[in-house]
Amino acid sequence: MKNHQEIEILAAQWLAREEAGEWSEREQAELDEWLANDSAHKVAWLRLRAAWKLADDVHNLASQGGDAPGLAQP
């Protein structure tokens, strides 16, 4: 098995590439294959995707505390 870090990098690259635009059916098929190859791929990809999705909540930060989130008080 590849180590966690290599897998995590690949998973992050897939996610970034997917939202870079020009996502073709062929790329989707490649991603599907990569995910199906190894549970570890899928798990890493799901974990990162969840984190990236959570970052959408940044809107809630912005509406609560002003423009861009800086450091709130400790």
Place this chain on the structure above:
Amino acid sequence: MRLLRRHWRASDEQLDLRQDIYVKLNEAVAQGGLPEDAAAYLFTVARNHLIDKARRAQVVPIETIAELEALNLMVDDFSPERLAGARSDLRRLQVALDNLPPRCREVVMLRKIEGLSQRDIAQRLGIAEGTVEKQITLGIRSLAQSLFSQGIEVTSAWTRRLRAKEPDA
């Protein structure tokens, strides 16, 4: 991860273990779903996995195994005070964003707050699209690290349950 960190020294191996554990969980989910109390289940999976690993690695000091087996006695670590100190999701997100390197953070904010495409971000910042994609890659990994590496949110209900199982603890 707190559990892993305390009981497994080499941090790289720790991350490999985390991956193994996630894989186990993933397979458990595929086979019919997690049990009702997912946190307790995860804890048990992690603990058994560590014991298993420790047994196989001859170099692990015997105390490590004993410690792991006595883990139920250590649930006081998850004290109510500590639980109360757990950050809200938003606070955690804020910290995660603050942890990003400046350029990466800029890119992530443009993407998430302004909803700009990677191409638009590249134009706005005067950098290559490939650079934006790389910063996004870095940002995704860094966010996951910050958001998920601080351990499971342990509920007080779970703590009570564990205590009930070990009345003598």
